[in-house]
Amino acid sequence: MNSVSPQHSPLIRLRDIGKIFLTDEIETHALADINLEIQRGEFVCISGPSGCGKSTLMSILGMLDTASSGQYELNGLEVGHMGERDRADVRNTEIGFVFQSFNLIGDMTILENVALPLTFRENINKAERRERAMDALTSIGIAHRSKHYPAQLSGGQQQRVAVARALVGKPSILLADEPTGNLDSKSGEAVMQLLDGLHRAGSTLCLVTHDPRYADFASRKVYMFDGRIVDDPGLQEVARIRERASSFKSAIS
Secondary structure, X not given: OOOOOOOOOOOEEEEEEEEEEEEOOEEEEEEEEEEEEEOOOOEEEEEOOOOOOHHHHHHHHOOOOOOOEEEEXXXXXXXXXXXXXXXXXXXXXXXXXXXXXXXXXXXXXXXXXXXXXXXXXXXXXXXXXXXXXXXXXXXXXXXXXXXXXXXXXXXXXXXXXXHHHHHOOOOOEEEEEOOOOOOOXXXXXXXXXXXXXXXXXXXXXXXEOOOHHHHOOOOEEEEEEOOEEEEOHHHHHHHHHHHHHHHHHHHHO
């Protein structure tokens, strides 16, 4: 694998990403010409109507799926065409996931659920896994429930546990796919306040949501329609900078 790029480069860079699903010899173009950069410390929200490709894009960002075309760089690594084992290693160290359905394991305690991602890292022993899991639970204010099981917690509390599990591996980016989708408005607001606090503390977040109330927590909004990004202030700013640089170059030449 390539060496990590300098800190000033984007954490994520997508170039001309496309995704085609083949079903009974019928091509479905889920994504087309996706260009996206996410800087370290940003809180980016991806929104758009149902079926526009948000979750497909999130699956590619999270390395749960591969693009049909284009280039994906994560933290200086070209990850789009890695083998499955390398992809799994990068996914486990660089990315934290928060899903709509919590995805907690019912017969494991909260502490065991949070520590689970660390079991795939050979250099972390059981005692350290436990310590780091407790630290993660403490950071989101639910350490007092460490010995409970998921069924003993409310939906909002379960999602907080899911956030702790996503954070325990100290990932480069946290991906949250409709994290409030199964919650009432009060619990959803609490989870978004938690994510906002993580961002303010320096975490990089990418959120998919259909709810404009929660999109407003993000520092940058990306809007999708029919598998394409149709509005992205980040790319617009890059275009303006390039235009100014071109004008300056012309003026002095």
